Amino acid sequence: MNDPDLQLTRRQRQVLAALQRLHERDGFAPSLRELAAEVGVASASTVLHHVRVLEQRGVVERRPHAARTVTTTSR
Numbered sequence: 336m337n338d339p340d341l342q343l344t345r346r347q348r349q350v351l352a353a354l355q356r357l358h359e360r361d362g363f364a365p366s367l368r369e370l371a372a373e374v375g376v377a378s379a380s381t382v383l384h385h386v387r388v389l390e391q392r393g394v395v396e397r398r399p400h401a402a403r404t405v406t407t408t409s410r
Contacts, residue, residue: 341392349374350385351394355407364403 343351353373357365367379367386376382386405389395398404 341394343389343392343394346374347385347389350382351389351407354386354395354405358406364405366403370405 350370353370354365357369357373365373367382370386371377371379371382374382386395386397390397393408395405395407397406
């Protein structure tokens with residue numbers, strides 16, 4: 336998961352770390368609002384943007400239009 340070729344931004348790394356931390360703690364994927372609160376941003380849409388970028392880079396997977404489906408990949 337620490338592939339240097341990914342060149343994630345600081346915020347993308349924060350979102351990824353928060354996703355992993357919350358999933359590990361709770362046993363299921365966090366909501367976008369929970370991720371936003373964990374990262375310290377007010378907008379769930381901001382987190383969604385970062386999640387979509389992470390998804391395009393193959394770091395996370397999610398099912399569109401379904402809640403709590405963001406998971407990390409085994410890159």
